[in-house]
Amino acid sequence: MSSDLVPLTIIKGASHEFIPFPAGENATVADFHSIRTNTTDSPSYLTSGFYKIEKGKAYPLHYSCEETKYVISGQIDVLDEATGVTHHLVPGDFAFFYVNSKVQFSTKSTGLAFYAVTRPVKAAHPNLAGREEDVKSKSKL
Structure with missing residues (x-):
């Protein structure tokens, strides 16, 4: 293996079903992973995760970063x-x-959406601990 190569991070079984709503709320975000790059004059971030919402109050948001939701x-x-x-x-x-x-x-x-946003992690996905695949094991396809 080349020293220039970087292994993947794989999170097994970290599904959206494991995302609880905060007490008294009907919407929440859960960040999965954040990547920080130094490819520009200033570092930038790409964070991804899930957005969940249920019937209830509306959530206003004034964006200070870019985001896409699917x-x-x-x-x-x-x-x-x-x-x-x-x-x-x-x-x-x-x-x-x-x-x-x-x-x-x-x-x-x-409603449930997957999102990618240009900010660091601020709401880590619950229940991720221990779900990263062992990078030392070899996958056999």
Whole structure:
């Protein structure tokens, strides 16, 4: 193995089903992994994880970073305050949020999305401890 190569990080069984809602809340994020790069003049981050929401209050957010969400299940409603349009996102839909986007997230039932955001981890996914695959073991396909 070349010393220039870096092994993958694989997290086994760290599914969205293991993400609890904080007490009294109907929406939450759970960061999976963050990558910090030095390929530009200033370091940047790419963090990914899951966003869950259930019927209840709307969650306003004024973005200070870029983010994309891909809806996996259910429906997530996004009110774009710049246009006044509410977008009803369903499985297979992507949404892109830019710095200074101002939105409100809600749903009439439940929604689950995978996201990637340009910020460091701030809400680590619960139950990840002990789920990283042993990098010393060899996978046989």
